[in-house]
Amino acid sequence: MQSLHTYRTLLLLALGVVANLSAHGLTAVENNELGIKAYNAKSFAEALAYFEEAYEHASDNTVIKHNLCNAHQEVASQLEKENKTREAIRHLELAIGIDTANPAPLIQVASYYLKENQVSDAIFRLEEAIELKPGLADAHFLLGEAYYRDNDLPSARVQWDYVLEVKPDWPGLKEKYDKLFREEAVERDFNSSSSRHFQLSYPKGVRQNTRFLILSILERAYSDIGRKLGGVYPPDTVKVILYSADQFSEATQLDSHVGALFDGKIRTPVTDSEGEWLEEKELSRRLQHEYVHVALRHAVGPEVPWWLNEGLAETLSRNIDTSRSRLLQHAYTQSLTYPLSQLEGSQLHKLDPDALALAYAQAHATVNMLWTKYGRRRAVPMLEDLRTGMLPEEALERNYRKTYAVLEQEVANAFR
Ligand SMILES: [Zn+2]
Incomplete structure (x- = not known):
């Protein structure tokens, strides 16, 4: 659980900033400063009291929310060391409600829930943490542990696979993984045909x-x-x-x-x-x-443009193979391809197999280019825009600074 500490330290870097904020009144600033002093002196209960006071007067201030959350987390750590796990959990549940965009208290509380053997509570909080910030190894590790305990071995294995991929030296995980693997082989017959999701x-x-x-x-x-x-x-x-x-x-x-x-x-x-x-x-x-x-x-929601829906499905499940690449070269050279505006609707399955194959190939090539060049950094906000009902080309322009015509040209150039 080392990274929990790293996380809190990082957030502390923001502490100084609030002194420069004048909009929230002196009381909040002063209390925050006193809180920082106490925090740095490791008097966490005292720091907590100051930050709570500051929060009273400036409950929308991000830095104060972070600081109050950090103080709750430190107090919880101390309580946990004294084996007052339930009390520690109460502090963390408060912290979660205050600093809602912060995965750290979610992960910390989940580790305590596991200690208390409240497995479904742990799963709930870890899935939340991963939703907030996918990819944190300690969240995935603990979620694997929670699924494992919940006797959901395939799901546990997926989580631990990921941790082993990004942090192969995670202490003790190789052993846990091997054990799970052996049990999975034996217990195969015991499982029904459902997994977690x-x-x-x-x-x-x-x-x-x-x-x-x-x-x-x-x-x-x-x-x-x-x-x-x-x-x-x-x-x-x-x-x-x-x-x-x-x-x-x-x-x-x-x-x-x-x-x-x-x-x-x-x-x-x-x-x-x-x-x-x-x-x-x-x-x-x-x-x-x-x-x-x-x-x-x-x-x-239901209104995903066809080219994006199929293009992303193809991009995330396979590479452009030789025969698809040849098909695209031929189609782009002979200008047989569709304008993207014609690839938005869902009636496309009425096309004959050859025409449909080209539409899929084109969607694949188009999204593959966007994904390879810009990754999820631009794809995710585009999906968010589409969710609000924005038109596909408008969402494309907003997030990639390209019209359909420009994007069509760029993809064509790659295959001519
Ligand atoms: Zn599909």
Whole structure:
């Protein structure tokens, strides 16, 4: 838990700033300054009293909120060391309500909840922390621990995978991970076909290890894609329906060129038209693609422009392969491509397979360029703008400083 301390130290750098703020009256400033003195002298209870006084008079001041939160956190640490964990939790819950954009008290309180074995409270606070600031290793580590305790092994593994990726030397994690892995192998038969965020329906013949694999892929997508999109984590269980290729066509009335779909539920075949099981890589690609639609539905609402929805789903689930690249080269050289304004609507599935393949390729190439060049830094605010009902091209111009015409030209240049 070293990083909790680092976090609080960083926030303290802002302490001096408030002395220069004149708008909030002398009382708040003076109390804040006295609080800082006490805090630096490690008299945290005293500091807490001063910051509370300052907060009374300037409850909207960001620096004072930070300071009050920090003081609560330090007092909580002291109480926890004295094994007064419940009291410590009360301080942290107060801090969470005061400094609402700060993940640090959420992570700290979750570690205490785990100590108290209040697993679902810990999960609730950690998921909140990750939503506020995706990627903090200690939040993901603790969430893995909480899921593990909740006997949700696939979800736990996804969290710990991530920590091992960014902090391979996390103390003790390799051992925990190996243990989980062994248990997972044995307990496979004990699990039902739900994981934390997904519920599978499947026909006879879909074996347990296939279902288990699918849930693992989906939980990983939930975590990874949620992080990539800046903290998008749909709270409701996502329903996933598995079919054979024939059943899929029968149920959805779609031809075999459609790999899978999201229509409020993720629907995917697990076999090809010959009745052979899809390879893991292919299954994974399709599920990730569909999960991006789930995440975008949650982040933006129902009105995601088609080219962005499909383009992002493709970009986050696969690379542009050789055949797609050839198709794009041909289409851009011969000027056969669509204007982006024609790729906004959702009636596009009525196109014939070849035309649809080009539309997908073009959406992929377009979003791939935006994502590779600018990443989520611009994509996330664009999604937020779309959520407010802004028109797609307007949102593009606002966040990328490009019109459709300019973007079309840039993508074309890359393939000519
Ligand atoms: Zn799609």
